[in-house]
Amino acid sequence: MMKREEILDGLRQSPKVDVCVIGGGINGISVFRELALQGLNVLLVEKHDYCSGASAALSRMVHGGLRYLENGEFKLVQESLVERDRLLRNAPHYVAPLPTTVPVFDIFSGLGNGIVRFLGLSRRPSRRGAIAIKAGLSIYDFLTRKRALMPRHQFRGRRATLQKWPMLNPGTKSSATYFDAWVSHPERLGIELLQDGLRAGPAARALNYAEMRRVEDGGYVIVDQVGRTVTSIEPRFVINATGGWIDITNGALLPPQLQPGSLMGGTKGSHLIIDNAALRDALADHMIYYENEDGRICILFPYLGKVLVGSTDIRVDDPEGVRCEADERDYILQSLAFVLPGITIRLEEVVFQFSGVRPLPASTDSFTGRIPRDHFCTVVESQDGGVPVLCMIGGKWTTFRSFGELAADTTLERLGQSRRVETTARAIGGGRQFPSDIKAWIARLAAEAGVSLERGAELFRRYGTDAAVVAGFGVAGPDTPMPHDGYSERELLFLIRNEAVERLDDLLLRRTTLAVSGELSLDMMDAVLELLAAEKRWTAAQRAGERSRFLTQLRERHGVDEDRLSARNEQRSKKCDTTAKSG
Numbered sequence: 001m002m003k004r005e006e007i008l009d010g011l012r013q014s015p016k017v018d019v020c021v022i023g024g025g026i027n028g029i030s031v032f033r034e035l036a037l038q039g040l041n042v043l044l045v046e047k048h049d050y051c052s053g054a055s056a057a058l059s060r061m062v063h064g065g066l067r068y069l070e071n072g073e074f075k076l077v078q079e080s081l082v083e084r085d086r087l088l089r090n091a092p093h094y095v096a097p098l099p100t101t102v103p104v105f106d107i108f109s110g111l112g113n114g115i116v117r118f119l120g121l122s123r124r125p126s127r128r129g130a131i132a133i134k135a136g137l138s139i140y141d142f143l144t145r146k147r148a149l150m151p152r153h154q155f156r157g158r159r160a161t162l163q164k165w166p167m168l169n170p171g172t173k174s175s176a177t178y179f180d181a182w183v184s185h186p187e188r189l190g191i192e193l194l195q196d197g198l199r200a201g202p203a204a205r206a207l208n209y210a211e212m213r214r215v216e217d218g219g220y221v222i223v224d225q226v227g228r229t230v231t232s233i234e235p236r237f238v239i240n241a242t243g244g245w246i247d248i249t250n251g252a253l254l255p256p257q258l259q260p261g262s263l264m265g266g267t268k269g270s271h272l273i274i275d276n277a278a279l280r281d282a283l284a285d286h287m288i289y290y291e292n293e294d295g296r297i298c299i300l301f302p303y304l305g306k307v308l309v310g311s312t313d314i315r316v317d318d319p320e321g322v323r324c325e326a327d328e329r330d331y332i333l334q335s336l337a338f339v340l341p342g343i344t345i346r347l348e349e350v351v352f353q354f355s356g357v358r359p360l361p362a363s364t365d366s367f368t369g370r371i372p373r374d375h376f377c378t379v380v381e382s383q384d385g386g387v388p389v390l391c392m393i394g395g396k397w398t399t400f401r402s403f404g405e406l407a408a409d410t411t412l413e414r415l416g417q418s419r420r421v422e423t424t425a426r427a428i429g430g431g432r433q434f435p436s437d438i439k440a441w442i443a444r445l446a447a448e449a450g451v452s453l454e455r456g457a458e459l460f461r462r463y464g465t466d467a468a469v470v471a472g473f474g475v476a477g478p479d480t481p482m483p484h485d486g487y488s489e490r491e492l493l494f495l496i497r498n499e500a501v502e503r504l505d506d507l508l509l510r511r512t513t514l515a516v517s518g519e520l521s522l523d524m525m526d527a528v529l530e531l532l533a534a535e536k537r538w539t540a541a542q543r544a545g546e547r548s549r550f551l552t553q554l555r556e557r558h559g560v561d562e563d564r565l566s567a568r569n570e571q572r573s574k575k576c577d578t579t580a581k582s583g
């Protein structure tokens with residue numbers, strides 16, 4: 001990756017860029033990659049870190065969206081299923097099939113309500129019965145029949161359901177199992193997609209912790225929050241890919257008379273990561289996709305050895321700094337108690353929580369679950385000497401490729417250029433040259449890089465085929481263990497040097513899964529901070545400032561305080577003692 005000073009120097013020498021993409025969530029990165037691949041001079045600016053907004057807050061499902069069928073969004077479901085299947089092929093290191101089971105509590109309801117809703121007589125949520133679910137799943141199977149990457153849906157009667165999932169609510173009448181997919185490292189997939197764009201286009205550049213602003217004389221500047229510099233740029237076209245922030249960004253880019261009004265109506269959603277073995281075992285490796293007592297869909301599935309549970313759906317105007325509030329956490333735990341009544345979760349078993357804003361199109365629907373999930377682009381023309389602004393509205397994570405493609409095609413047309421490269425079958429990052437025999441690939445990696453088979457497998461799980469580069473870097477110099485058995489100093493150094501890491505949370509929350517999986521201890525945090533501070537040549541005061549900023553963020557936004565981190569030091573030392581004794 002080009003260093004930020006080089007990028008800013010380059011802009012000072014030549015401020016003209018074809019396109020400036022504002023917002024480095026998955027959709028901004030996707031359109032950036034598309035345009036970079038076509039050889040455009042494209043600059044992406046992200047005011048926080050890449051994939052730190054909604055793109056870090058998703059339910060981690062890569063799905064067609066079974067429930068969007070009842071809103072009549074067939075086109076979206078079809079497109080999502082195509083993109084889901086493409087991701088299974090193009091990013092197999094992070095996207096995998098997920099057997100999903102829907103417990104059914106009613107036989108008939110849902111279908112009747114669907115008709116009532118279709119006629120516009122009611123917009124209220126209602127219980128989905130077996131017949132409605134059967135209809136939805138048959139459509140799912142029909143839409144994927146040609147590719148047929150995963151098995152078709154299957155129904156189980158009450159007895160068979162409770163035999164397989166004995167902890168399920170005894171009111172369950174039957175269940176339906178179908179296949180969707182999940183993504184293990186969505187934030188890493190974002191950074192790999194970005195790197196693919198940067199590699200593909202010599203004139204493509206990207207900066208996190210940077211904003212584009214319009215200044216008084218009508219020109220545009222890049223404000224770099226790291227070096228605290230301001231650099232003029234002259235874009236021909238701007239893409240507003242700021243998700244839930246779209247209206248706020250337009251407010252800063254466009255004069256009041258040109259502002260398109262409210263395009264966005266975001267809803268906040270929160271999730272918990274729970275460390276409870278009984279809960280994990282109760283899922284039998286399936287996602288449970290169920291309707292809560294209030295008619296809202298909730299989910300839970302095994303995630304990195306823990307269980308991911310969500311979510312809520314609350315309207316918000318400003319996505320900045322949203323967090324999972326105590327009442328949301330209680331709602332999620334109550335919904336869990338409804339579907340698995342025999343399992344008790346203690347608050348200390350909630351090891352991480354996260355929240356984000358769904359970038360939904362503006363809507364007046366009172367039930368947030370019914371707001372359309374589809375995406376589209378709107379170009380706001382400039383009449384005051386500024387440049388046109390293409391706004392990317394809506395969009396699920398699953399459809400980031402097709403949405404990026406749509407925005408790129410609109411942009412190319414406006415700039416009078418044509419598409420040279422397609423992305424439909426283009427592998428992403430460590431999904432390239434994905435082996436059919438994973439075991440043999442890992443054995444070769446271990447032999448070539450001189451690491452153990454276990455370590456090779458761990459790196460493969462984390463980076464796919466890019467594990468070879470990470471392992472190569474790891475053995476190219478003296479390495480030191482870290483206060484976490486799975487990471488070495490050089491692996492983290494690799495990430496710091498190659499993946500645009502500027503702050504501690506970039507590394508602990510997004511380049512790695514240390515925090516989200518509840519594995520981060522205070523000792524590990526301090527060791528990683530030490531490493532980062534040395535690389536960035538921070539003063540003692542800067543280092544202390546970063547430590548306290550990170551701890552505040554972790555406590556306020558993710559529900560993890562310093563005592564919790566410190567307790568994990570003790571858990572680790574106990575584990576080490578036991579290993580030493582048994583060794």
Ligand SMILES: Cc1cc2nc3c(=O)[nH]c(=O)nc-3n(C[C@H](O)[C@H](O)[C@H](O)COP(=O)(O)OP(=O)(O)OC[C@H]3O[C@@H](n4cnc5c(N)ncnc54)[C@H](O)[C@@H]3O)c2cc1C
Pocket residue numbers: 022023024025026027028029045046047048049050051052053054055056057058059060061062063210211212241242243244245249267268269270311355356357358359394395396397398399
């Ligand atoms: C609770 C929840 C659950 C979800 N579950 C799923 C799911 O399971 N599957 C699925 O497919 N989708 C899911 N989604 C939807 C999906 O996460 C989003 O649609 C997708 O991540 C949106 O990406 P984005 O790039 O448009 O927005 P974001 O990821 O929010 O990116 C916008 C970026 O713009 C930046 N920005 C804002 N203002 C500026 C500025 N002035 N200058 C520079 N940068 C700026 C922000 O910092 C942010 O990083 C879920 C969303 C939520 C919130």
